[in-house]
Amino acid sequence: MDMNAKKKLGLKEKYALMTRNLGWETTYEPMDKVFPQMDYEGIRIHDWDKWEDPFRLTMDAYWKYQAEKEKKLYAIIDAYAQNNGHLNVTDARYINALKIFLSAVPSLEYNAHRGFARLGREMRGVGPQVACQMQAIDEIRHAQTQIHSLSNYNKFYNGFHDWKHMNDRVWYLSVPKSFFEDACTCGPFEFIIAIGFSFEYVLTNLVFMPFISGAAYNGDLGAMTFGFSAQSDEARHMTLGLEVIKFMLEQDPANLPIIQRWIDKWTWRGVRLLTIVAMLMDYMLPKRVMSWKEAWEVYFEENGMALFNDLARYGIKVPDCAALIKKEKDHISHQAWNAFYTAGMITNFHTWLPSEDEMNWLSSKYPDSFDKYYRPRFEYYRQREKEGKRFYNKTLPMLCQVCQIPMLFTEGDDPTLISYRQIEHKGDKYHFCSDHCQHIFEHEPEKYVEAWLPAHQIYQGNCFAEGADPTAPGFDPLKSVLDYWHLDFGRDNLDFEGSEDQKNFAAWRQQATTN
Amino acid sequence: MSNVFIALQANEDSRPIVDAILADNPGAVLNEQPAMVKIDVPGRMTIRRSSVEARIGREFDLQEMQVNLISLSGHVDETDEEFTLSCER
Numbered sequence: 001m002d003m004n005a006k007k008k009l010g011l012k013e014k015y016a017l018m019t020r021n022l023g024w025e026t027t028y029e030p031m032d033k034v035f036p037q038m039d040y041e042g043i044r045i046h047d048w049d050k051w052e053d054p055f056r057l058t059m060d061a062y063w064k065y066q067a068e069k070e071k072k073l074y075a076i077i078d079a080y081a082q083n084n085g086h087l088n089v090t091d092a093r094y095i096n097a098l099k100i101f102l103s104a105v106p107s108l109e110y111n112a113h114r115g116f117a118r119l120g121r122e123m124r125g126v127g128p129q130v131a132c133q134m135q136a137i138d139e140i141r142h143a144q145t146q147i148h149s150l151s152n153y154n155k156f157y158n159g160f161h162d163w164k165h166m167n168d169r170v171w172y173l174s175v176p177k178s179f180f181e182d183a184c185t186c187g188p189f190e191f192i193i194a195i196g197f198s199f200e201y202v203l204t205n206l207v208f209m210p211f212i213s214g215a216a217y218n219g220d221l222g223a224m225t226f227g228f229s230a231q232s233d234e235a236r237h238m239t240l241g242l243e244v245i246k247f248m249l250e251q252d253p254a255n256l257p258i259i260q261r262w263i264d265k266w267t268w269r270g271v272r273l274l275t276i277v278a279m280l281m282d283y284m285l286p287k288r289v290m291s292w293k294e295a296w297e298v299y300f301e302e303n304g305m306a307l308f309n310d311l312a313r314y315g316i317k318v319p320d321c322a323a324l325i326k327k328e329k330d331h332i333s334h335q336a337w338n339a340f341y342t343a344g345m346i347t348n349f350h351t352w353l354p355s356e357d358e359m360n361w362l363s364s365k366y367p368d369s370f371d372k373y374y375r376p377r378f379e380y381y382r383q384r385e386k387e388g389k390r391f392y393n394k395t396l397p398m399l400c401q402v403c404q405i406p407m408l409f410t411e412g413d414d415p416t417l418i419s420y421r422q423i424e425h426k427g428d429k430y431h432f433c434s435d436h437c438q439h440i441f442e443h444e445p446e447k448y449v450e451a452w453l454p455a456h457q458i459y460q461g462n463c464f465a466e467g468a469d470p471t472a473p474g475f476d477p478l479k480s481v482l483d484y485w486h487l488d489f490g491r492d493n494l495d496f497e498g499s500e501d502q503k504n505f506a507a508w509r510q511q512a513t514t515n
Numbered sequence: 516m517s518n519v520f521i522a523l524q525a526n527e528d529s530r531p532i533v534d535a536i537l538a539d540n541p542g543a544v545l546n547e548q549p550a551m552v553k554i555d556v557p558g559r560m561t562i563r564r565s566s567v568e569a570r571i572g573r574e575f576d577l578q579e580m581q582v583n584l585i586s587l588s589g590h591v592d593e594t595d596e597e598f599t600l601s602c603e604r
């Protein structure tokens with residue numbers, strides 16, 4: 001790189017000339033008409049010049065470093081594919097984590113791209129415009145590199161074949177999908193607080209740091225590479241999220257209550273979304289770097305709290321939901337795996353029971369909850385498996401109207417009681433997983449009555465295969481829904497034990513290591 | 516005082532940067548994880564261009580770090596000479 005960089009301009013001057021000085025006050029049209037989305041959320045900005053850019057990255061440097069990241073990434077991806085790197089993962093069960101990743105995450109990245117592209121146009125200040133435009137390009141790169149990297153697995157394993165179609169339809173995938181769509185349908189300031197601050201700054205470390213480090217630990221060079229490559233952009237995104245919140249708070253004290261409400265809402269939505277990451281870390285990585293609870297303590301309770309302490313001088317408070325989350329950290333990964341294991345007929349990945357060793361690891365990481373509440377359940381399921389009566393849940397769960405997660409969480413103070421809230425709105429009943437989701441609904445019922453809840457839609461008959469006739473004799477509703485999802489019964493779903501993936505992986509690994 | 520941190524990919528590009536941080540920031544704690552390193556420092560962390568250059572024997576642009584950066588916390592300030600993370604801006 002820059003072996004002979006002779007700089008004529010210092011970083012600050014170069015940045016000012018090539019970024020900030022590109023903006024101008026319009027004269028043919030008033031500025032308010034050029035940037036019409038800046039007012040309606042109630043956020044008051046008096047002086048866009050007060051915006052401070054954390055990274056002074058100009059477009060030319062941006063392209064240079066991004067190109068370098070891509071070259072590195074594709075060199076590794078090619079080598080990985082050429083060497084059948086997929087056979088080096090610790091255990092074929094791990095590949096199921098990638099199926100969830102592919103069907104959930106690139107679509108989120110793409111929506112992040114759309115959101116930031118819109119903000120690049122709608123933000124009135126040139127500093128945030130440029131930062132949002134860079135982030136928009138980063139996000140589409142994340143979607144593309146994830147799809148490219150994981151396409152290698154689709155050649156060998158089941159369940160990867162139609163991730164975009166599934167993202168729009170499969171029951172549990174409405175959780176990540178609705179999270180981002182609900183953010184994209186906000187105004188520009190709320191979107192950037194939702195995604196730039198609450199998600200990127202407060203929570204994204206919990207997704208990428210332990211999970212991608214976990215991928216590396218499990219021999220998955222492919223996922224490690226796209227993960228770290230995406231994450232290298234994340235530092236910029238996080239600092240944008242932090243700058244945006246400080247800027248808005250410094251501009252006008254009237255912004256505080258609006259921002260506080262957004263932080264409360266989107267931190268909670270983000271934490272709910274991360275339930276699936278908790279499950280990935282505790283149950284789906286054969287070799288574990290740290291437990292969900294440990295990751296939560298480092299990245300939320302330590303780093304997140306430091307952040308909120310720093311923001312306290314603006315009047316920002318730790319989101320209310322923090323108290324409940326602290327209680328839930330001992331439970332959510334186990335409750336989620338329990339839900340997916342029992343729903344193993346309608347998943348686009350395989351499920352299994354943790355081995356004795358794995359259960360011991362879980363006991364050591366969750367001394368206050370695992371042996372008491374969850375081990376007995378898994379032992380009961382194991383007993384049933386032995387008797388040839390593997391338990392599958394044959395009905396569809398009630399979903400939370402806001403986060404769209406099945407009612408699988410328990411009360412903060414009673415892990416044996418499902419947390420369940422119900423209210424009436426204009427003559428209809430709505431259900432919630434928690435007080436926090438209920439409050440979000442109560443504040444914006446017009447938005448959340450529109451939620452497309454997969455379980456409800458299936459029961460209403462909107463999710464059968466094309467041309468299916470539910471009144472025909474012998475009609476099998478489950479089979480028809482799986483057809484509608486493009487999910488191949490017996491290949492993509494059910495137990496890992498006995499699956500085609502398991503057999504193929506064992507046979508190929510055998511071939512790769514013997515003559 | 517709370518910590519600020521930086522996380523970098525564990526590779527040859529990062530090694531001199533990590534060494535420079537550890538040398539220049541008293542109280543820095545190195546945490547090695549699979550494929551990555553994380554360094555925590557109480558309050559404030561400074562990465563000096565000159566310290567990295569002294570270790571690699573060539574000119575170095577602090578923005579080269581972008582390629583191997585995984586995550587960070589705190590408020591960023593970036594000049595030609597120094598990259599700083601601090602709890603307060």
Ligand SMILES: [Fe+2]
Pocket residue numbers: 109112138139142230
């Ligand atoms: Fe991204």
Ligand SMILES: [Fe+2]
Pocket residue numbers: 272400401402403404405432433434437
């Ligand atoms: Fe909910």
